[in-house]
Amino acid sequence: MRTYGQYCGIAKTLDVVGDRWTLLIVRELLALGPCRHTDLRNGLPGIASNLLVDRLRDLEEAGLVHREAAPPPVATTLFSLTGRGRELEPVLRELSRWGIPLLREPGGSDTFRTHWLDMPARALTDHCPDQPAIALQLHADGNEDLVIEVKDGSVHTHAGRVDHPTASLTGPPHLLAATLLGDLDLNAAVQQGLRLSGEREAVLRILPR
Numbered sequence: 001m002r003t004y005g006q007y008c009g010i011a012k013t014l015d016v017v018g019d020r021w022t023l024l025i026v027r028e029l030l031a032l033g034p035c036r037h038t039d040l041r042n043g044l045p046g047i048a049s050n051l052l053v054d055r056l057r058d059l060e061e062a063g064l065v066h067r068e069a070a071p072p073p074v075a076t077t078l079f080s081l082t083g084r085g086r087e088l089e090p091v092l093r094e095l096s097r098w099g100i101p102l103l104r105e106p107g108g109s110d111t112f113r114t115h116w117l118d119m120p121a122r123a124l125t126d127h128c129p130d131q132p133a134i135a136l137q138l139h140a141d142g143n144e145d146l147v148i149e150v151k152d153g154s155v156h157t158h159a160g161r162v163d164h165p166t167a168s169l170t171g172p173p174h175l176l177a178a179t180l181l182g183d184l185d186l187n188a189a190v191q192q193g194l195r196l197s198g199e200r201e202a203v204l205r206i207l208p209r
Contacts, residue, residue: 016062017088021047021055023095026081026088029065031118032159034080045111059085096120100181106174114143114173115159120180121148122157124206129153134202137165140173150206167198182208 002019004011017023021044028043029035035043040052056079059065064085070078081088096119117138133151147165149156169176171194178184179194186203190196196203 016064019055019058021051022059023088023092025052025055025059026064026085027092027116027119029079029081029085030089030092031115031157034068034070034078036074036076036078040079043113043115064088093119093123097123100183103174103177103181104183106172112140112143112173114138114140114146114176117146117176117180118157118159120177121146122155124148124155124180124208126150126153126155126206127209128205131205134166134199134205135162135164136203136206137162137168138176139168139170140176141171143173148206155206165198166202167196167200169203170195170197179207 003015006012017026024044025040028040032039032043037049037052037056040056041047041049044052056065056067060067064082065079066082067077067079070076100120117140121138129152133149136148136150138146138148144159145161147158147160147162149158169179171189175184175189175192175194179186179189184192186194186196186200186207
């Protein structure tokens with residue numbers, strides 16, 4: 001068994017989640033909810049199928065991931081986080097926050113999935129909690145969508161689409177990320193190619209000030 005062999009909370013944590021890909025599997029399950037093996041492969045480009053199987057088994061043995069057989073018409077195995085696994089969310093949120101400066105340049109040949117903006121989006125603040133609920137739709141060129149729902153001072157996200165979003169932002173990943181992270185104001189992002197449709201004030205309601 002791989003272990004640092006140290007009686008330290010950090011070392012013990014890394015014994016469980018310190019292997020390559022492990023925290024990214026947790027990221028996927030936090031962003032997407034219960035996932036099939038193929039869903040996880042799609043969100044983890046570059047991982048070998050057998051390595052994903054191994055990591056999921058390790059996470060199950062550690063009590064962080066639960067598997068269940070989904071009923072028809074899905075009729076496949078779904079993986080989801082246990083309560084203990086979901087406790088890693090603030091850890092990933094802090095890693096995401098720490099990594100903000102690393103996203104200030106375009107990703108070049110790096111792969112991207114729109115739902116990877118889930119963690120920074122969850123950290124946004126509803127500046128007008130007394131206003132009606134809104135739904136913002138994010139779309140990175142060539143990717144799936146991410147929905148940000150804002151209601152009563154709370155911000156929630158989920159992958160997918162809504163029929164009538166209050167506003168939509170579409171464009172390259174680095175512009176979406178820079179706008180959400182507050183590194184680029186909305187006007188500048190639009191001038192650089194971000195496309196905004198719908199209510200501008202709805203977007204400004206949650207962007208960092």
